[in-house]
Amino acid sequence: MNETHDRLKVLFLCTGNSCRSQMAEGWARALKADALEPYSAGIRAHGLNRIAAQVMLRAGVDISQYRSKTVEKLKQIEFDYVVTVCDQASESCPVFHGDAKIVHKSFDDPPRLAATASSDEEAMGHYERVCDEIRAFVETLPKALEALESKRDAPAGAG
Numbered sequence: 001m002n003e004t005h006d007r008l009k010v011l012f013l014c015t016g017n018s019c020r021s022q023m024a025e026g027w028a029r030a031l032k033a034d035a036l037e038p039y040s041a042g043i044r045a046h047g048l049n050r051i052a053a054q055v056m057l058r059a060g061v062d063i064s065q066y067r068s069k070t071v072e073k074l075k076q077i078e079f080d081y082v083v084t085v086c087d088q089a090s091e092s093c094p095v096f097h098g099d100a101k102i103v104h105k106s107f108d109d110p111p112r113l114a115a116t117a118s119s120d121e122e123a124m125g126h127y128e129r130v131c132d133e134i135r136a137f138v139e140t141l142p143k144a145l146e147a148l149e150s151k152r153d154a155p156a157g158a159g
Contacts, residue, residue: 007037008080008142011100017042017068019049020085020107023131026056026063027138035142039079041071043088049111051120055127059135081145085134103148107133 010028014021021040028038045068053064078098087106110130114123137144 016046018046
């Protein structure tokens with residue numbers, strides 16, 4: 001843990017920092033501010049997904065003022081953990097200097113799931129499901145980070 005404070009600095013990383021990583025940061029700020037100092041970023045910045053912001057607001061967390069950013073914008077921060085929340089970010093995760101532990105917890109991509117929805121209201125169901133899954137994951141933090149780290153470090157074929 002970072003010695004300058006007792007909260008873990010956690011970066012939620014996704015491809016575009018528009019949806020899942022923003023939701024994770026929002027939930028972490030709302031539910032775990034005593035244990036975590038959360039951030040979110042992307043490999044590229046795609047802007048905040050408006051439906052993700054609406055779903056989070058319906059759930060009681062306002063992320064409408066969040067801004068999509070790349071990891072380059074946060075390079076001065078020494079993270080304790082980097083949590084990749086999509087498979088593409090896991091596969092192309094940038095190098096982090098310092099002692100950041102990189103773990104992976106994949107969530108479905110709501111925009112992809114909702115691509116064939118005929119309305120925003122129909123799309124909301126996909127976003128809400130993923131939002132609920134992210135909330136459930138964040139509720140288990142920071143303990144789940146250690147479990148993910150152990151799983152990552154386990155030899156192939158173990159467990």
